[in-house]
Amino acid sequence: GENVEQHPSTLSVQEGDSAVIKCTYSDSASNYFPWYKQELGKGPQLIIDIRSNVGEKKDQRIAVTLNKTAKHFSLHITETQPEDSAVYFCAAHRPQAGTALIFGKGTTLSVSS
């Protein structure tokens, strides 16, 4: 089955700096890679996703890159703000009946002002 590794587990940055979170996946058949943000006391919320036919996707301060050959994908947040502080999860999905998203173990991002 799919296995997703996520690093780092914690990340502290100063406001205005960039933050990068990296994930690797094991199953080369996986083709969908979303990123979720979880704020305290709430459920995870999708912030950006990428499919295997695309190498990069950007949405304002957030970007995701995918390297299919190396089986890794990364989340980039530029000009970080205190409200970016949260737990971020990467996930991967293999297109097979009866399979669900497999999540990484999460990265706790702290942005200090």
Added chain:
Amino acid sequence: DTAVSQTPKYLVTQMGNDKSIKCEQNLGHDTMYWYKQDSKKFLKIMFSYNNKELIINETVPNRFSPKSPDKAHLNLHINSLELGDSAVYFCASSLARGGNSPLHFGNGTRLTVT
């Protein structure tokens, strides 16, 4: 309007009791899920239903029984609760069957077994 709503938000109970968590989505999605988040924040799939049909059933003790009366509702019943069941349980829904469309999560039910 809340898209995916779970009740209760907090549940404190003793070992051996039976409890239920309810989930409803008003997004018109066909697929619903239960995920468990442990104390280390790890999210693990438990079950998935598509139009009331069970399509994913991970290795979960059979003390856990999901029930989907219609495609907008997915409830979770837990028998004979154990200390290790303490966690946050998240309900989610998605438009498409399988894991390749965005999940919409509820805000979770924090279950504490004493």
